[in-house]
Structures are given as C-alpha cells and as structure tokens.
Amino acid sequence: MTTSPLRLRLDAAALASNWRTLDAMSGSAACGAAVKANGYGLGAVDVATRLARAGCRDFFVATWAEAAELAPLGLSVSVLHGIRAEDMPLALSGIARPVLNSPAQIERWRAAGGGVCDVMIDTGMNRLGLSVDQALSGVLTGLEIDVLMSHLACADVDVAMNGAQLAAFAELRGRSSARRMSLANSAGIGLGPDYAFDLTRPGLALYGGVPRAEMATIQQVVTPEAQIVQRRCVPAGASIGYNATFTAAHDAEIAIINIGYADGYFRGFSGIGCGRWGDVALPVVGRVSMDLVAIVVDRAPGLGEGDWVALDYALPAAAAASGMSQYELLVGLGRRFDPHWTA
C-alpha cells in the first residue's frame, strides 16, 4: 500500500479527555457528540468509535449519507437536516432518527408512519426548525419525540441573545411529549448548567477547539505532519515561492514540505505559520502553494528529504494567526492525509 507524504497525528487520549471534560461540564445532562462533516475532518467512524468507547451515547450528523457511514457501528444517531423525500427509504430503515425541522418534514414523517424522531425548534437563529408558537400549536401531537432541540447563535460571546434563546426554549419544558431537551453546543456548555437541559451536543471542543475561556483545559487533538520533498540553500537576495513575497536577507537553509492549501493549510499561514522539529521552530516563509510550503531549517541541520515535520496547529492560536475559524481549520483538512491515531 502506498503511504501518503502527509499524516494527521490524532491524539485519542485527548479526544476522550475532551469528551469527559465536556461531560463533566454538562452536569447531570448527558453529553453527546456532533460528528458531521466527517467528524469535523478527523474521520467520522474513527471519532465515533472512540467517543462511544469513552461513554458517549448520542451522535449528530448533517445528512443521511453520513448516517449510513456510521450505521455499522450501531450507535444512536440523529440527522440534523431532517428528511427530504429522497431520504425516506434510508430514514425508514431505522439507521438513525431524523431531526424534523419544518411542518412539511413532520407531515412526511407522519404520512410514512415513521417512528421515533427528534424535532428542532428555532429560538432566534432563523436557520432550521419550528418556531416555539408552531411547536405549541398542536403540530407535534402524536409524534414520538426523543430529543426536542434548539441551537444557539452566539454562545461563544456574552450577549443578551443567549438568555433570550434559553428563555424561549425553556417555555417548551413539560409542554411536549419529548423525552429529552437539548440546547447547548460546545460554547453553550460554557454558558453554565442552565443551558445543559438533558443532553448537550458539542462538536468543536471535542476536537480541540476552544470557543470560550471556560474551556481552557480542552486539549489539542489534531497535528498535521508533512514530509520534506527537497532541502535547498537559498542565497541572500533570492526569493521564494509565488509572487516572490519573501526575499532571503542572508543565505538561508530552506525545506520544501508536502502540504498546501489543498490540504487545509490555508494561504493565511503564508509567512506566519510554523513547522516544528522536536523543540525547534521552523518558520513558514513565502506564500503557501496548493501542495507545498517552504520553511526555514537553518536551526535544524540534521533535517533532510523524507524527514517529517509537524505544523503548529493548536486551534485557537492557528485560527488567530491564519484568519480562518477554528471550525474551518478542522473541516478544511483535505483527503490526502493518512490518519495516525495515538492512544
């Protein structure tokens, strides 16, 4: 089997630890996991398997294709985008519950004789879900609802909208047949126990994202690593890469590594990102190309072609440096990496 010149170092212990941290912060509520978008780029099956082992029981994906990928694991999965007509065969096969978002989806589920479902309530984000008034109008009567959920728009900051969404959602307590209520994503867990209800649904923080200061103990899970394709000396006065944005002030030892913006190592890291060889920092110079990046290896005389270099990818710092969100840095990781899980 050919191996890739890129690998994702994935820390299974950090993933499990992050889930336990969020579970503890969720108080008496259960802590689920959003594993949509291929487990935020880390591999949905790998992530869900490890989280289930840690004790996680409720998983959330966006589409039925994502649910089908997880089906062999036999987990409890909810499909956030609900049901289109073309989803019905898979939805009725019982591999996951739909999260019904609109009166039309509810009607479709009822007409098909669907069983247990979840329902999304819109409490102000104006994205998906029934309004609170709609939910109280009788449209849910007779549905077998496991989770009644809503989603916070601004949980990463302290604004009045959080409290308003909480109050709107709390109005539904005891007024539907739902077995459980769920409001908080990762950041929402940091807003405190009032937001936890019966079940929380973190994604980002499981994978090392830190949306709020309360989550400072969240650990980094993902580190991209790339192999050196070529090492060269760039003489003083010569430039490197597209548009010659970097000119060497003195003779410089440069390594060209096998990663680029096609792998999610975005152009925002140009001249800003940093490679790492043990403790030695290897600054990125010049513009990030589609498949290649140049780093300064003056301080690493032993590094040569074929050697592996890690890239600084602690999400809060990497997001601040690159101008991308922590979410984009995760889900942007391309398909050319070989996953390397370490226990």
Ligand SMILES: *Cc1c(COP(=O)(O)O)cnc(C)c1O
């Ligand atoms: C993606 C998503 C989550 C997880 O959000 P994070 O901010 O990644 O923790 C939770 N609930 C819903 C409805 C989502 O779409």
